[in-house]
Amino acid sequence: MSSSAGATVTAEGPSSGPAGLDQSEVFRGDSRARSSAKGIAPRSVPAFVAGDELADLADHDARVVVLTADLASSNRLNDFQARHPERFFNMGIAEKNMISVAAGLASAGLMPFVGTFASFAALLGYEQIRTDCAYPRMPVRVLAHHSGMSLGYYGTSHHALEDLAAMRAVADLTVACAADANQLRAMLRASLDLAGTLYLRLGRGRDPEVYADVPSGFRFGEAVRLRDGGDATIIATGSQVHPSLGAAALLAGRGLDVGVIDMATVKPLDVDAVRDAATTGVIVTVEEHSVIGGLGGAVAEAVADLRLPVALLRHGVHDEYVEIGPPAALYAHYRLDEPGIADVVSQFVDALT
Amino acid sequence: MTTQPDAATLDLLASKALMVRLETLRLSRIAGAGHYSGTFSAAELLAALYYHQLRIDPRRPDWPDRDRFVLSKGHAAIGLYPILADLGYFDSSLLDSYTRLGSAFGDHPDMRKVPGIDFSSGSLGHGLSIGLGMALAARVASRDYRVYVVVGDGELAEGQIWEAAMAAGHFRTGRLVCLVDRNQLGIDGPTEEIMTAEPIEARFSAFGWSCQRINGHDLTSVLAAFADLRPDDIGPPQLIVADTVKGQGVARMENDLKWHVGNLGPDDYEEVRRELVGGSDRDR
Numbered sequence: 001m002s003s004s005a006g007a008t009v010t011a012e013g014p015s016s017g018p019a020g021l022d023q024s025e026v027f028r029g030d031s032r033a034r035s036s037a038k039g040i041a042p043r044s045v046p047a048f049v050a051g052d053e054l055a056d057l058a059d060h061d062a063r064v065v066v067l068t069a070d071l072a073s074s075n076r077l078n079d080f081q082a083r084h085p086e087r088f089f090n091m092g093i094a095e096k097n098m099i100s101v102a103a104g105l106a107s108a109g110l111m112p113f114v115g116t117f118a119s120f121a122a123l124l125g126y127e128q129i130r131t132d133c134a135y136p137r138m139p140v141r142v143l144a145h146h147s148g149m150s151l152g153y154y155g156t157s158h159h160a161l162e163d164l165a166a167m168r169a170v171a172d173l174t175v176a177c178a179a180d181a182n183q184l185r186a187m188l189r190a191s192l193d194l195a196g197t198l199y200l201r202l203g204r205g206r207d208p209e210v211y212a213d214v215p216s217g218f219r220f221g222e223a224v225r226l227r228d229g230g231d232a233t234i235i236a237t238g239s240q241v242h243p244s245l246g247a248a249a250l251l252a253g254r255g256l257d258v259g260v261i262d263m264a265t266v267k268p269l270d271v272d273a274v275r276d277a278a279t280t281g282v283i284v285t286v287e288e289h290s291v292i293g294g295l296g297g298a299v300a301e302a303v304a305d306l307r308l309p310v311a312l313l314r315h316g317v318h319d320e321y322v323e324i325g326p327p328a329a330l331y332a333h334y335r336l337d338e339p340g341i342a343d344v345v346s347q348f349v350d351a352l353t
Numbered sequence: 354m355t356t357q358p359d360a361a362t363l364d365l366l367a368s369k370a371l372m373v374r375l376e377t378l379r380l381s382r383i384a385g386a387g388h389y390s391g392t393f394s395a396a397e398l399l400a401a402l403y404y405h406q407l408r409i410d411p412r413r414p415d416w417p418d419r420d421r422f423v424l425s426k427g428h429a430a431i432g433l434y435p436i437l438a439d440l441g442y443f444d445s446s447l448l449d450s451y452t453r454l455g456s457a458f459g460d461h462p463d464m465r466k467v468p469g470i471d472f473s474s475g476s477l478g479h480g481l482s483i484g485l486g487m488a489l490a491a492r493v494a495s496r497d498y499r500v501y502v503v504v505g506d507g508e509l510a511e512g513q514i515w516e517a518a519m520a521a522g523h524f525r526t527g528r529l530v531c532l533v534d535r536n537q538l539g540i541d542g543p544t545e546e547i548m549t550a551e552p553i554e555a556r557f558s559a560f561g562w563s564c565q566r567i568n569g570h571d572l573t574s575v576l577a578a579f580a581d582l583r584p585d586d587i588g589p590p591q592l593i594v595a596d597t598v599k600g601q602g603v604a605r606m607e608n609d610l611k612w613h614v615g616n617l618g619p620d621d622y623e624e625v626r627r628e629l630v631g632g633s634d635r636d637r
Contacts, residue, residue: 065493087493089524097482097516104486107464107472109417110493112486127476132483136464136473 048205049181050143051079053188054113058084061192063111063139067102069095075115075145076205099125102140103132111139111192117151118144118201122163133197134173141191141198147177148239148288149317149334150204152327160201161317165293167199168267174220175267177201177238182211183264186218194220203239203288204327210242210262220265223273229259232282232349234341235274237263237295240286243331246338247345256346266295274302278310282352284345288336291316313348315341358576362405366572369400369436371633374602376435376448378626381616384452388460390600390612392432394536394569395503398595399429401575402501403436411441414468420498421471421487425480426505426534427461434458434467442469478511480504481531485517488526492586499528499582507539510548515560518590522561527588531562534569536599540613557592569595602629 051066058064058080065087072078072090081088091098095116102112114121121144122129133140144163151158167175174194178184184202191198198220210226226241227248236244241262248258259280261273277283283303285296296314303312317334331337335344373396381387403409408420424433431451438445450456457466461475472483484502491498508514521529533553537543544550554564565581567574578593599613600606603625606615617625 062494089489091520092523094516094520096513097485097520100479100482100513101486101489101517101520104472104483104488105490105493106486107483108421108487108490108494110490128479128482131473131476132479 048076048145048202049185050075050113050115050145050188050202051077051081053185055080055083057188057192058087061111063109063192064113065089065105065110066113066115067091067098068115069093069098069120071116075143077115095120095125096128099128099140099142100132103128103136103138106133106138106140107136111141113141113143113188115143115145117158118147118160118163119158122160122166122199126166129167129173129197129199130170134170137172137196139194139196141188141200143200143202145202146204147201148203149322149330150239150288150327152330153324155324156321159322161288161290161322162293163199163201164266164287164289164295165297168293168298172196173267174198174265175201176220176265178203178207179238179241179262179264180207180210182209182214183218185214186211186216187220187264189214190218190220201238207239208242210245218264221268221270222265223270224262224264225259225273225276226262227258227260229257230280231257232284232345233259233261233277233280234284234286234345235261235263235277235295235299236286237266239288240336240341243336243338243341244286247341250338250342251346254342254346256349258345263295263299266298269298269302271302271306274299275306275308278303278306278308281309282311282313282349284313284315284348286336286341287316289316291318311348311352313344315344358573362576363572366397366400366404367633369404369439370396370572371629372435372439373399373432374629375626377431378617378622378629380431380434380448380451380458382622383449384460386614386616387431388428388614389603390538390606390609390615391426391505391534391536392429393601393603393606394597394599395426395429395534396432396601397570397572397575398503398532398534398597399432399436401572401579403440405576406579407501408498409440411437411469414442417494418496418498421484421500423472423480423484423487423500423502424462424474425483425502426477426508427474427480429503429534430458430460430462430474433462433470437467437469440469443467477505477508478513481514481517481521484529484531485521485524485526488521488529488590489524491528492526497528497586499530501530501532503532503534506533506535506537506544506550506553507547509533509544509550509553518557518560518562521590525561525587526590527583527585529590530582531557531590531592533592533594534597535594536597538599538608538610538613540610542610553594554592561589562592563589564592564594566594566596569597570601602632604628
């Protein structure tokens with residue numbers, strides 16, 4: 001099993017436009033695929049499932065409406081469009097307007113789900129998320145996909161390595177990261193009962209499966225312990241949960257017993273989970289994000305606030321713009337794949353002893 | 354099709370516009386400063402909307418079928434609060450806390466603190482998008498309310514205004530009405546020197562809007578423009594450019610940049626107050 005970067009962008013580039021979604025890669029081996037108006041909507045393989053799930057939710061919840069900015073075929077929200085065209089709005093490449101329009105829709109009783117690249121949602125639309133959504137506590141759900149460096153050689157304009165830091169600073173905003181398609185479905189379902197605004201950070205739709213089924217007990221604000229371990233604890237979020245699990249398995253082979261926590265909700269942070277992790281004496285946070293202000297920042301704040309006696313390492317991107325390269329190469333370069341994370345953890349533990 | 358409004362209606366609206374100006378004076382004194390002139394330019398528009406045009410019920414501020422109002426130029430909230438109090442959305446004595454610590458009433462309106470405010474505003478350029486969202490929501494939910502958005506003319510330099518204008522034209526949200534308070538002045542000078550706003554109707558028309566242009570202080574013209582609004586959900590969104598005077602009603606403030614935000618001393622306060630009341634009497 002390779003890391004989350006296993007599905008590489010080909011040398012010719014992505015076959016389906018700026019999303020970097022190579023359809024043949026996405027759907028390979030999917031025996032349970034079913035057809036939808038725009039092709040194949042896989043229900044359980046790593047791919048965007050938001051459009052499909054939201055269409056199901058909209059069948060029973062009249063509040064659900066969906067907006068995107070000329071990316072419906074990239075983020076698969078066209079699966080929603082096919083089933084609920086009257087509740088779908090393609091707002092064109094105008095993200096600021098789109099987010100404010102969503103706030104206006106929400107003020108009239110609807111629950112808008114707004115999908116676009118994380119870089120544009122969070123950085124271009126930051127003030128609209130803060131001023132028009134979170135401040136008036138509008139139930140807008142921002143689906144920020146292709147986060148981190150997952151757009152690979154598209155470069156810094158399309159990377160989002162600052163979004164968690166920016167979003168965490170906004171009051172009355174829930175910030176969460178989906179680790180895979182099944183957790184994404186659970187989050188979308190749970191969001192129907194969530195008060196206020198949600199920033200939901202997604203990968204590029206190829207995230208390997210972490211959860212075999214849609215987790216039934218998902219709650220925003222609650223971390224999930226995925227693996228026990230007494231020597232150290234990895235706290236990961238979003239795309240880094242899967243490789244962190246792989247890293248823990250590698251480390252077990254080297255005699256290091258490492259636990260893994262999926263900190264799916266970055267804000268509000270599950271501080272009890274941090275306290276629990278601290279009992280192992282070593283915490284390594286792993287995120288596809290700057291080490292400033294994101295998951296690592298949040299955990300560091302909790303460790304300081306709680307005066308936890310624990311050695312903490314924040315692993316991620318260290319205050320730089322990432323290199324050009326295919327995602328798999330970038331994950332390896334920044335040690336955000338299984339062997340890289342395993343090396344980071346073992347070196348940190350070795351240095352402590 | 355436009356019928357001439359009766360004198361009693363015009364008198365009522367003029368008295369409410371005067372109330373807006375007098376209350377702006379009073380509340381600015383509490384705060385120690387106020388957005389006088391950009392509120393005075395919009396006084397007749399606000400009075401005509403709230404006492405003649407909007408389908409609202411102050412006893413039910415959350416009534417789903419109410420018309421929506423978005424004050425995109427949020428700095429004129431000082432003139433809107435007194436109207437909401439007068440209509441009974443909240444006790445008018447609460448206004449005495451204007452801008453004081455813990456007050457519901459700040460320089461820019463907060464929908465979570467002030468009953469009757471349909472959306473918080475203050476960051477210029479957002480309101481037309483908000484209004485568009487409200488109009489699309491009406492379409493989704495099969496409601497027939499209208500959405501009125503008041504924007505400033507300097508605000509037209511905000512790019513998001515044109516994103517919203519383009520999208521409203523695209524979606525043909527006929528029940529979205531944008532009123533431009535065309536008072537000609539920004540903070541630093543005439544809009545046409547800072548950033549050209551004209552030709553406003555041609556710009557909106559190019560994005561698929563239908564446009565009217567009126568004298569924004571002539572209540573007969575304002576009501577005529579309202580009467581000419583089409584009722585259809587699907588159709589061109591509707592623009593009303595209201596030519597106004599920044600600081601209208603107070604000679605020393607009219608077209609004077611320094612009264613965008615200012616502060617009247619005690620003596621000047623009484624003098625301006627007398628001028629407003631006297632001017633109103635003279636107009637009748």
